[in-house]
């Protein structure tokens with residue numbers, strides 16, 4: 001027995017050592033592809049965008065951080081500079097571009113010019129900014145449907161289209177979009193949000209196919225719940241703020257873990273990432289393979305939610 005254990009222990013330790021070495025090499029290589037790349041992140045003032053800023057900054061990317069609120073974005077930049085100073089790392093000071101994605105396409109393309117003026121080109125565009133919706137269709141103003149579509153769909157596609165010609169000229173670039181599980185399945189009382197994410201999925205799938213010949217990568221990331229301010233900032237049917245931290249959001253994934261997944265997806269040039277637990281993943285498959293069951297499940301969910309609101 002002792003002799004067997006004597007053979008197994010060094011084997012296990014050797015195996016562990018190899019795994020650790022592989023992980024270390026992977027990290028170093030990841031740094032190498034991201035290092036010096038010009039990475040643009042929208043919605044960098046909070047949540048997942050802020051965490052993406054942290055991980056790409058730590059990987060020594062040249063960041064262009066976008067947001068609506070200069071002061072909040074400035075806070076992020078200060079924090080990144082301080083972290084780099086503490087760890088005595090040589091990193092680039094991020095550039096900031098302030099604009100609202102729900103503005104007109106002309107305003108967004110002016111912002112794109114400002115983004116390009118930071119470093120002359122863009123290697124990676126991360127379309128992250130977004131807003132969610134809470135409300136039933138009967139009571140949701142059409143203006144709310146439009147506003148959510150503007151922020152989550154028309155803004156990001158206007159920005160992407162304005163930056164693409166420069167990527168096409170260079171025959172190089174990577175466009176990432178943070179969609180959602182709700183880009184694949186539509187759940188009740190989220191019509192504006194789910195519709196905007198389905199549109200996002202479709203547009204960026206088309207883009208991926210069209211950009212292949214220019215060596216431009218497209219990644220659609222579809223996460224499940226993440227612990228951010230998304231539900232707090234969601235809009236209701238009349239356009240007012242929902243202002244509630246939903247339990248599902250509070251129990252969601254840590255944004256820093258999701259940001260690491262985004263970094264890896266860029267490194268591996270992944271075309272798609274579905275980052276969800278077993279039930280939402282199963283729901284995505286059921287929607288395709290057994291739609292009538294999916295519709296029943298969603299109708300039951302809608303009934304239950306309405307009942308708890310009525311009580």
Ligand SMILES: NC(=O)C1=CN([C@@H]2O[C@H](COP(=O)(O)OP(=O)(O)OC[C@H]3O[C@@H](n4cnc5c(N)ncnc54)[C@H](OP(=O)(O)O)[C@@H]3O)[C@@H](O)[C@H]2O)C=CC1
Nearest residue numbers: 043045046047048100101102129130180225226228229230
């Ligand atoms: N949290 C979750 O459970 C999930 C989130 N996602 C997606 O992740 C992305 C990031 O959201 P998350 O970090 O969770 O939520 P947050 O609310 O924390 O962050 C959203 C970011 O988007 C910005 N933003 C909102 N509207 C606009 C606008 N009109 N113009 C410019 N920027 C805007 C916000 O800026 P400001 O600070 O100025 O409001 C903020 O920086 C979204 O696309 C969301 O759909 C996907 C799946 C799950």
Ligand SMILES: CCCCCCCCCCCCCCCC(=O)OCC(=O)COP(=O)(O)O
Nearest residue numbers: 132133180181182223224225231279280282283
């Ligand atoms: C025969 C057995 C069938 C079992 C099927 C189970 C079906 C379960 C339904 C699961 C629905 C999951 C919805 C997940 C939604 C989600 O993760 O959304 C992410 C977001 O974008 C969150 O935004 P929100 O504003 O909604 O907080």
